[in-house]
Structure formats: C-alpha cells, structure tokens
Amino acid sequence: xxxxxQSPRHEVTEMGQEVTLRxxxxxxxxxxxxxxxxxxxxxxxxxxxxxxxxIDDSGMPEDRFSAKMPNASFSTLKIQxxxxxxSAVYFCxxxxxxxxxxxxxGSGTQLSVL
Amino acid sequence: xxxxxxNSGPLSVPEGAIASLNCTYSDRGSQSFFWYRQYSGKSPELxxxxxxxxxxxxxxxxxxxxxxxxxxxxxxxDSQPSDSATYLCAVNRGDMxxxxxxxxxxxx
Numbered sequence: 001x002x003x004x005x006q007s008p009r010h011e012v013t014e015m016g017q018e019v020t021l022r023x024x025x026x027x028x029x030x031x032x033x034x035x036x037x038x039x040x041x042x043x044x045x046x047x048x049x050x051x052x053x054x055i056d057d058s059g060m061p062e063d064r065f066s067a068k069m070p071n072a073s074f075s076t077l078k079i080q081x082x083x084x085x086x087s088a089v090y091f092c093x094x095x096x097x098x099x100x101x102x103x104x105x106g107s108g109t110q111l112s113v114l
Numbered sequence: 115x116x117x118x119x120x121n122s123g124p125l126s127v128p129e130g131a132i133a134s135l136n137c138t139y140s141d142r143g144s145q146s147f148f149w150y151r152q153y154s155g156k157s158p159e160l161x162x163x164x165x166x167x168x169x170x171x172x173x174x175x176x177x178x179x180x181x182x183x184x185x186x187x188x189x190x191x192d193s194q195p196s197d198s199a200t201y202l203c204a205v206n207r208g209d210m211x212x213x214x215x216x217x218x219x220x221x222x
Binding site: 048 | 159160202212
C-alpha cells in the first residue's frame with residue numbers, strides 16, 4: 001500500500017491567497033483526519049470524517065478554513081484567505097473502522113504564508 | 115489546563131541508559147492511550163498503545179498507565195542514538211488528542 005498521500009509537500013504563498021491541501025487516504029480506511037502542527041501549539045486536530053461525512057469540525061480555527069471529502073479516496077483542506085499565522089505543517093491521517101485508533105499519517109504539507 | 119500535557123524537554127540521555135517520558139491527561143473518561151514517535155521532518159508513527167492500568171512491554175519499550183493519577187509514561191531501555199526523536203503522547207477521548215511532544219536526544 002502506498003500509504004496516505006498528501007500534496008503538495010511544500011507550499012509558499014502570499015497573505016490573502018487561497019491555499020488548497022490535498023489528501024488521499026489508505027484504500028479501505030473509513031476515517032480521515034486533518035491535523036496542524038506548530039512549535040507553539042503542537043499537533044492539533046482540525047476536523048475528521050467517517051465514511052466521507054464530517055463528524056467533528058470544532059478544531060477548525062475559523063471560517064477561513066474549510067474541508068471536504070467528496071469520496072472515499074480524496075479530501076481537501078482549503079484556507080481562504082490565508083494569513084501568516086496559518087503557517088504550519090498540515091498532516092492528513094487515516095484509520096480503518098476495524099482499528100480506528102491506529103492512525104497512519106501522510107508526509108505532511110509544509111505551508112508558509114508570507 | 116491542556117487536554118494532554120508533556121514535558122517539552124529536551125531530554126538527553128547517554129546511549130544504553132533508560133529514557134523516561136511522561137504524560138498527563140485531563141479527561142477522566144479517556145480509555146485508550148498511545149505513544150507516537152516523530153523523527154525530525156517526518157510524520158508521527160505509532161509505537162505503543164495501552165488500555166489498562168499497569169505496564170505493557172514491547173521490546174525495549176514499556177508503556178505505563180495509571181488512570182487514577184491520569185498519568186501515562188513511556189520507558190525506553192538500552193536507548194540508542196536511533197531513538198532520538200520527538201515522542202508524542204496521544205489520548206483517545208472520542209477523537210485523538212496529542213500532547214506537544216518531548217524531544218529526546220540519545221548521545222553516543
């Protein structure tokens with residue numbers, strides 16, 4: 001299995017621009033999580049899906065952030081407009097229904113907003 | 115109070131020593147606990163899980179859980195330079211919450 005695939009690996013953008021991060025979970029996994037990691041706040045859960053349905057988005061910082069999962073093999077996290085404080089590493093993770101607590105992480109997207 | 119708290123470190127131990135990593139959590143209803151290892155510039159990977167009070171051993175790693183004290187720890191015996199990484203404590207309280215991590219350096 002290729003594992004969780006995220007793109008892009010690095011994104012540099014200017015304040016005010018729209019940013020879209022992409023994630024392909026492991027085939028057959030029913031849960032998909034978006035996390036953000038910074039030195040100050042550590043690894044924070046933003047939102048998670050079960051069977052493509054958003055279950056808890058209470059971690060989404062504000063309305064500038066949105067996430068979708070149109071099908072079982074693809075999810076996006078969008079920031080519009082982006083701000084410098086959004087600079088972080090964004091991780092996508094997935095897990096199966098049978099072992100939902102074992103998270104497999106993608107390689108992450110390093111986002112820099114200038 | 116943070117949901118999951120860890121000493122940020124850094125923690126430095128000599129090769130061959132025991133490294134002890136600690137974690138406390140705030141939600142008494144939490145039932146399952148995990149340790150993830152994250153090498154610099156890489157993603158977290160699961161190394162241990164524990165669900166019951168007491169110790170759980172896996173090779174050089176031992177996880178310890180005390181639900182009454184809301185305390186989880188990870189012991190690494192015979193530490194190796196390859197163990198140098200950040201160790202993240204995670205607690206499942208309906209969703210997976212992580213501590214900020216403790217950075218461990220094992221010196222040859």
